[in-house]
Amino acid sequence: MTDTVLTPIQTAYHYLYIGVIIFLALALFACLIRAIKGPKIADRIVAVNMMGTMVMVIMTIMSLLLKEDYLVDISLIYAMISFIAVVVITKVYIGIYEERRIAKEKQKGGADDGMD
Template identity: 45%
Template sequence: MIETAVLISTIFLVLLTFVGLYRAIVGPTAEDRIVAINMISTKVTVIIAMIALITSQVLYVDVALVYALLGFIATIGLAKLLLKGKLGK
């Protein structure tokens, strides 16, 4: 029962990731694109963690943690570029 709920939640998150991808591509400003990329990164991290729960593979949890860290660093880097004025013009 729990596996089914996690699987349905994972599929729902994958569909929502495509909504974020649309915003990252079409977003009218650079800020919208950065927020969308951060949202995609967070959703992918949760999807990887759910896959770890479904498959009972502990290795996927480590992958999710590394992916979350890289997503955070990328968001900080893009925010710094945006503040310096080298992004979004």
């Protein structure tokens, strides 16, 4: 921070921003626990999506705290990329799952024929 003396309202803004950022960081840890524990793949994606939302808020607060406009742009890009990630991951995972399931069924059917 700069050496100039802050007015009371600037001090209030400063402490508010820093408090909210610390709170959101703790919330991120909670989401991370869910992402590690989550028994299914959908659990993990949900948790990571939530983390993305919180990171967006943190970035916007940082842009106001540091008075840098471009961080808002980065936040917008972050929203976009996380959405595209969900779209691609769900699509690819469903495709692979179905392929494996059908291959397994085929193998099972072939084995049954051999037994008969």
